[in-house]
Amino acid sequence: MFGHDSSGLASLIPGYWDHVGMIVGWSDYYNDWLVVEAEPSTGVHVTTFSTFLTRYETVAIERVAVSDAIKEAAVQFALAQVGKSYNWDFFSKPKVYDDKYYCSQLVWAAYMAASNGQVNLDPNPSWSWEYGYAVAPTEVYDSNWTYVVYYNGI
Template identity: 30%
Template sequence: MKKTILALSLTTAMLFSQASITNAESYVDDILKLQPDISEEELLQDVQMIASNTGQSEQVILEQIYTELKEDEAKGIAEKSAYSKEKYGVSPRGGSGGTVSIGSSTKGNFYYTPSETAYLDHGHVGMYYTSTTIVESVPSDGVRTISTSARKVDSSGSVVKSVSTSTTNRNNAADWAYTQVGQSYSYNFATNRLTGHDGAKNCSKLIWSAYKVNGNLDLDVDGGLGVYPRDVRDASDTVLVRNI
C-alpha cells in the first residue's frame, strides 16, 4: 500500500514538474513573439540571473515579463484607437519619418511619440541635451544626437514632458545621456531595468538610467522588470510641458 502511495506521489510530482516546464516554454515562446529582436539565449540568461539575484523561480519571472509585455501591448492598442490611422502615421522604431518637428524645450526634458512596426509597438522617447539638441537611442544608429528641427514626429499623441527634480539633476542627467553617444542599440526592453547603465541600450533605458544615476529617480510607472517608453512617459515624477 505504501509503495502504491509513494508511486502515485512520484507520478503526481513528475506531472506537475512537466506541466511547469511546459508553461515555462510557453511563456518563452510568447515573450519572443512580443519581443522578437532578442534571442532565446539572451532571454533565458537574463531570467536565470534575475532568479539567482531575487530567489524567485524562473517560471514566476517569465510570467512577469510576459504580463508586462501584454500590458504594454494593450497600451499601444489603446493609443492607436485614440487616433485615426491617418493621424497615427509614425515611422517605425523612433525613426524620423514624421512631419512635425518636436520643437525646442529645456535641457533634461524629454519627448514621447507613438512608434510602431508590424511587430514591435513600444513608443519612443528622447531627451533634450540642449534646448535644440536631442540625445536618443534608435536601432539604426544606437545612441545619437539630432537637432530638434530635424527630429520630426507625428503630432498625434506626441508630447514633451519635464521631470520633477532639481535643475542640477536635470542638467546632469542630460550630460550623462550625452556621454552615451556612440553606444549601440539594445532590443531588450523586457529586462532592461536590470542591465548595466553603460553599454548598449534602447531609448527608454537611456532616459531611465540618466535619471537613476543622476538624482536616483525611478522613471518607471510600474517598477517592473522592463522599462518601456510609455513607462517613462507615465512615471509619477514627470509633468506635461506641451503636446507636440
C-alpha cells in the same frame, strides 16, 4: 520628448508612446534644440528637435520634477552614452550602466544615475504583464516624476 507613430514596428511597443528622447540644449550651429536618443539604426546619438518632430504623428514634451542639478547631471549622463549601440534586449531588467541602450532605458538610466537611484521614471520597476521587466516610453510618460508641458497630435 515623446513620439507616437501608428505605422510600422511601433505597434509592437507596449503603451501609446513608441519613442522617447531627452532634450539636452540649444545649438547655435543648427539653430535648433538638440535631442539625445537611442534608435535601432544608429544607437545612441544626437539629433535636432526639428528632425525628431517630423517622424511622429503625435509628440509630447514632459519635464522631470527634480532640481536643476539633477537635470544637468542627467543630460551629462545621456550625452556620455552617445556612440553606444542600441540595446535589443527588451526582456531583461534594464541596467543603468550599460554598454548599449534602448530609448526609454537611456532616459530612465540618466535620471537614475543623476539622482543616485532616487528618481526612478519607471512606475513598474519590477515585472508587469504589460511591460515585462523593460522600461517602456509610456512608463516614463506616466511616471509620477514627470509632467506634460507640450502635447500636439494629429
